[in-house]
Amino acid sequence: MELTDPTLKSELLLSELKRHDRSNNIVDVEERRTKVVLVTVGGNSYAFYGDEIREILPACEISWVPGLPDFLPGLVIVRGEVESVIDIRHFLGGDQAAAQTGLIALAVSGDFRSGILIDSVEDVVDVPQSSIKPPLSTLSGAARDLVAGEIDLGETVIPLLDIGKLAARVTL
Amino acid sequence: MNQVFCDGDGEWLHLMRFSAGGIAFCADAGQIESVTVFDGADADRVVWLRDELGCRGAAGQGAPVLFGVKTGAERQYRVVVDRMEDFCQVACREIRPFPPLVERFALAKGLWGVVFPAGRPALLIDFLLLARKKRT
Numbered sequence: 001m002e003l004t005d006p007t008l009k010s011e012l013l014l015s016e017l018k019r020h021d022r023s024n025n026i027v028d029v030e031e032r033r034t035k036v037v038l039v040t041v042g043g044n045s046y047a048f049y050g051d052e053i054r055e056i057l058p059a060c061e062i063s064w065v066p067g068l069p070d071f072l073p074g075l076v077i078v079r080g081e082v083e084s085v086i087d088i089r090h091f092l093g094g095d096q097a098a099a100q101t102g103l104i105a106l107a108v109s110g111d112f113r114s115g116i117l118i119d120s121v122e123d124v125v126d127v128p129q130s131s132i133k134p135p136l137s138t139l140s141g142a143a144r145d146l147v148a149g150e151i152d153l154g155e156t157v158i159p160l161l162d163i164g165k166l167a168a169r170v171t172l
Numbered sequence: 173m174n175q176v177f178c179d180g181d182g183e184w185l186h187l188m189r190f191s192a193g194g195i196a197f198c199a200d201a202g203q204i205e206s207v208t209v210f211d212g213a214d215a216d217r218v219v220w221l222r223d224e225l226g227c228r229g230a231a232g233q234g235a236p237v238l239f240g241v242k243t244g245a246e247r248q249y250r251v252v253v254d255r256m257e258d259f260c261q262v263a264c265r266e267i268r269p270f271p272p273l274v275e276r277f278a279l280a281k282g283l284w285g286v287v288f289p290a291g292r293p294a295l296l297i298d299f300l301l302l303a304r305k306k307r308t
Contacts, residue, residue: 063293064195065274066225067281072274075286077293082286084271114273170273 057104085115112167189257193222194229196294206240
């Protein structure tokens with residue numbers, strides 16, 4: 001019968017040091033992550049920063065108001081408060097068919113606050129900040145003005161919309 | 173003076189409720205001097221509210237009603253609405269201003285807020301503001 005040598009204290013210490021070092025390395029490479037809300041608008045996929053979307057409202061009646069421009073279909077009432085609604089497809093293009101039947105993302109950025117018509121919410125995910133790239137120059141003009149960047153999700157690249165830029169656009 | 177009056181204690185606003193082009197409106201009852209069924213007389217001297225605001229909806233049932241609006245001048249501002257509903261009162265604190273994004277467009281049409289008589293939203297219109305905006 002063969003006897004095994006007892007583990008030396010130096011071996012234990014070295015092993016522990018290496019484990020600790022690996023753990024540190026893992027912390028070092030852990031990137032900051034950003035929460036994003038993936039939505040579809042006009043049949044296309046887009047993302048919003050999660051901290052700019054206060055809530056998703058179910059399909060509800062939009063009250064038309066005389067004199068509003070095309071990108072403002074009207075108002076919705078949310079727990080007794082009156083919120084504006086933006087039809088972002090006016091800027092992004094895409095299918096305009098279901099203008100009054102989608103969901104509404106309630107967006108807040110600084111002093112700006114408004115509902116935004118969307119078709120659906122696909123997911124809410126945390127993405128590494130490194131996956132957010134500058135917007136491609138191939139984006140069409142109007143959409144490019146609203147985009148903060150593009151998110152590389154591996155299989156697909158999704159434009160990340162900037163509520164601040166949208167606010168600047170609609171309050172001109 | 174273009175002003176909406178609440179009653180003595182400042183808490184209530186007395187409103188005329190009506191519709192035009194499928195949209196529910198309310199106006200300060202104090203602005204309206206006369207209410208008559210519109211028989212088509214002096215048609216060239218009246219303003220149809222639904223046309224003035226570009227309302228796209230159907231008129232619905234009911235007889236058009238002519239409002240004579242006090243202007244402070246000798247001549248009334250005469251506005252035809254599709255249908256008169258009733259008088260109501262709302263607490264001033266229940267008036268909701270338009271969101272900032274909407275307000276500048278709404279004010280240009282004489283609209284200044286939203287109220288909820290009978291549980292449904294109605295747009296508050298100031299006829300004098302509408303007349304003034306039209307002039308400018």
